[in-house]
Amino acid sequence: MTYSTSGSDSRMLNARHLRPGPRGRSFPLSRLLMLPTIAVIGFFLVVPLGIIVTYSFLEPATFGGVVWSFSPEAYIQFLFERDIFDDTLAFNTAYLQIFLRSVSLAVAATLVSLMIGFPTAYFIATRPERQKNILIFLITLPFWTNLLIRTFCVLLILRDDGLINTVLMGLHIYEKPVTYLYNNTAMAAGLVYSYLPFMILPLYANLERLDKGLIEAAYDLYAKPWRVFTEVVLPHARPGIIAGSLLVFVPSLGTFLVPDMLGGGGRLLIGNLIQLQFGSSRNWPFGAALAVILLAAILLVLMLAASRSRSVNVQGGH
Amino acid sequence: MTIELKGIQKVFPGAGAQPVLDGVDLQIQDNEFFTLLGPSGCGKTTLLRLIAGFERPTAGSIVLFGKRVEGTPPNERPVNTVFQHYALFPHQTVARNVGFGLRMLRRPAEEIDREVGRMLELVRLGALADRFPHQLSGGQQQRVALARALVTSPRALLLDEPLSALDSKLRDEMRVELKTLQRETGITFIFVTHDQGEALAMSDRIAVLREGRIEQMGVPDDIYERPRTRFVAQFVGDMNVFEGRLIKPPGGPFAFRTRSGAILPIAESTRQDDNAEMLAVVRPEKIRLALAETGDDSQGGPRLSGVVSNKLYLGTDTVYFVDLPHGETLRARMQNAAVSGDSFEIGASVLVNADKGAFRAVDRRP
Numbered sequence: 001m002t003y004s005t006s007g008s009d010s011r012m013l014n015a016r017h018l019r020p021g022p023r024g025r026s027f028p029l030s031r032l033l034m035l036p037t038i039a040v041i042g043f044f045l046v047v048p049l050g051i052i053v054t055y056s057f058l059e060p061a062t063f064g065g066v067v068w069s070f071s072p073e074a075y076i077q078f079l080f081e082r083d084i085f086d087d088t089l090a091f092n093t094a095y096l097q098i099f100l101r102s103v104s105l106a107v108a109a110t111l112v113s114l115m116i117g118f119p120t121a122y123f124i125a126t127r128p129e130r131q132k133n134i135l136i137f138l139i140t141l142p143f144w145t146n147l148l149i150r151t152f153c154v155l156l157i158l159r160d161d162g163l164i165n166t167v168l169m170g171l172h173i174y175e176k177p178v179t180y181l182y183n184n185t186a187m188a189a190g191l192v193y194s195y196l197p198f199m200i201l202p203l204y205a206n207l208e209r210l211d212k213g214l215i216e217a218a219y220d221l222y223a224k225p226w227r228v229f230t231e232v233v234l235p236h237a238r239p240g241i242i243a244g245s246l247l248v249f250v251p252s253l254g255t256f257l258v259p260d261m262l263g264g265g266g267r268l269l270i271g272n273l274i275q276l277q278f279g280s281s282r283n284w285p286f287g288a289a290l291a292v293i294l295l296a297a298i299l300l301v302l303m304l305a306a307s308r309s310r311s312v313n314v315q316g317g318h
Numbered sequence: 319m320t321i322e323l324k325g326i327q328k329v330f331p332g333a334g335a336q337p338v339l340d341g342v343d344l345q346i347q348d349n350e351f352f353t354l355l356g357p358s359g360c361g362k363t364t365l366l367r368l369i370a371g372f373e374r375p376t377a378g379s380i381v382l383f384g385k386r387v388e389g390t391p392p393n394e395r396p397v398n399t400v401f402q403h404y405a406l407f408p409h410q411t412v413a414r415n416v417g418f419g420l421r422m423l424r425r426p427a428e429e430i431d432r433e434v435g436r437m438l439e440l441v442r443l444g445a446l447a448d449r450f451p452h453q454l455s456g457g458q459q460q461r462v463a464l465a466r467a468l469v470t471s472p473r474a475l476l477l478d479e480p481l482s483a484l485d486s487k488l489r490d491e492m493r494v495e496l497k498t499l500q501r502e503t504g505i506t507f508i509f510v511t512h513d514q515g516e517a518l519a520m521s522d523r524i525a526v527l528r529e530g531r532i533e534q535m536g537v538p539d540d541i542y543e544r545p546r547t548r549f550v551a552q553f554v555g556d557m558n559v560f561e562g563r564l565i566k567p568p569g570g571p572f573a574f575r576t577r578s579g580a581i582l583p584i585a586e587s588t589r590q591d592d593n594a595e596m597l598a599v600v601r602p603e604k605i606r607l608a609l610a611e612t613g614d615d616s617q618g619g620p621r622l623s624g625v626v627s628n629k630l631y632l633g634t635d636t637v638y639f640v641d642l643p644h645g646e647t648l649r650a651r652m653q654n655a656a657v658s659g660d661s662f663e664i665g666a667s668v669l670v671n672a673d674k675g676a677f678r679a680v681d682r683r684p
């Protein structure tokens with residue numbers, strides 16, 4: 001069956017043609033309904049993306065903005081340092097280190113979110129219907145507040161005269177405040193706190209559909225609890241784990257709020273680096289190039305995840 | 319004694335706290351095909367889950383093969399379950415599904431391969447070993463579930479309405495297959511069903527459950543021919559039921575006076591006291607009708623006459639509704655043995671004949 005929109009048909013556009021449904025022969029209404037989405041994505045995703053890629057191959061102007069002449073300098077700058085005097089290139093890992101630090105922090109945040117999120121999602125999914133709805137509502141509650149304010153609240157809890165230190169010192173467990181802030185752990189904690197719901201929600205949606213009969217069947221056939229988990233729960237949950245991990249990993253990789261506030265601003269992540277280039281450093285092409293590199297890295301991860309879940313499907317999943 | 323349950327009580331916490339099972343005693347022999355029969359909500363599945371180990375009894379003892387097991391988890395009990403919706407592992411092939419139990423028992427790989435192959439042959443699924451469950455038909459999935467539960471040679475197989483998800487033709491085939499499988503493997507089968515036909519066709523013994531209690535237990539013939547309560551009489555097969563009183567003439571045989579005054583001869587009664595309020599029951603197929611003018615072949619059975627008020631043609635049989643002079647209606651099921659004709663028209667006057675033992679009196683208790 002084809003959806004060809006022949007000339008005569010579209011001229012005769014009438015109520016019959018606007019009827020939705022798979023058998024609409026000329027111009028199905030469902031296609032019209034897609035237009036707003038296409039317009040929004042086209043205008044606010046494809047066009048800005050084009051601008052970023054273009055800018056990354058231009059030269060920086062002195063006070064921000066770009067000079068319209070082609071130059072791969074921004075990408076060279078990512079890996080090499082150009083000597084001011086003789087223009088020779090020396091390999092420089094400074095930016096690469098920031099990039100790798102961002103990736104490892106995002107990986108850590110994803111793993112911790114998974115370890116906290118999986119039991120939580122499983123717990124909620126096995127509650128009675130009424131409790132489930134309440135618990136899921138509670139999980140989504142943080143979204144009611146701005147991310148900046150939530151991150152600031154973490155700061156209030158962790159800082160030297162914050163909630164934890166006040167309590168610990170009040171109980172005389174410590175005499176001097178312990179510094180929790182301004183290190184990788186604090187940043188990871190902030191990321192986990194910010195994005196944990198994105199891990200829990202897809203996992204919950206997945207685990208909620210897990211047939212309890214399968215667990216009983218495995219248990220009945222001499223499986224120990226751990227084997228029930230690896231043989232039945234985990235294969236079922238794989239799509240949920242992949243979805244949740246991506247939803248945590250991707251925004252964690254690009255974050256600049258968390259390192260700014262919880263990292264103390266001294267430990268740059270790629271997100272901050274990009275922000276800097278468009279701000280005080282006034283090197284738009286380099287910022288654009290960093291954004292493109294980040295995008296490429298994320299796309300690579302997405303493609304890996306996609307091929308992974310496809311191979312799971314071939315194995316006979318759903 | 320294979321499986322012995324004593325004084326089993328099960329109360330689920332929460333609403334009402336009405337016991338689901340209340341004082342169930344059961345003994346199931348080795349190699350028996352034992353059926354738990356009852357309507358939905360009677361506790362039959364809960365009873366099965368207690369034996370499997372998915373639930374713990376609130377009170378009472380469960381002994382499997384000489385070992386008390388109330389606190390033993392399912393993975394340590396030598397019984398396996400075939401679930402109502404099969405519960406096949408969707409991410410595993412047929413062969414891996416069947417081999418699951420052996421893998422969990424850490425049997426050597428070559429033994430697993432051998433046993434899985436043998437079991438797949440037994441259920442005639444050898445060609446489908448590499449398929450996934452969703453690629454199989456309902457009947458094939460059913461057989462995979464059977465093979466998976468049987469491959470570890472459990473001492474008893476628990477089947478929870480395993481045929482209810484199949485269409486009727488396939489269900490008839492699987493009945494025969496199950497029965498054959500049970501005979502060939504010599505494993506005790508405990509079969510849960512709400513289908514009385516299934517229970518009668520397959521079982522060595524049946525326990526009829528109702529509201530958490532065993533109403534009657536016995537061989538199929540016993541359950542069908544000699545129901546002891548109104549519930550069993552009406553749940554298993556079709557039954558004419560008349561309310562009234564037992565009459566016990568001194569020395570003579572029992573009789574029964576229905577509420578509207580008809581007198582029925584009674585062969586057997588669960589109670590003996592004269593004038594007891596009871597029920598007279600008779601199976602529709604035990605009744606023979608004859609046109610009033612042809613005469614009487616009751617051979618000492620009841621002498622009743624009536625008028626055909628309705629009839630249902632069922633192919634093999636026809637069910638006639640006969641209005642008795644005192645106001646009650648009797649259903650008679652007559653086999654359509656003759657090639658054509660030989661039926662009674664609506665409005666025809668008929669004599670009701672039956673063999674001597676056809677009418678029985680049972681307790682009135684609902």
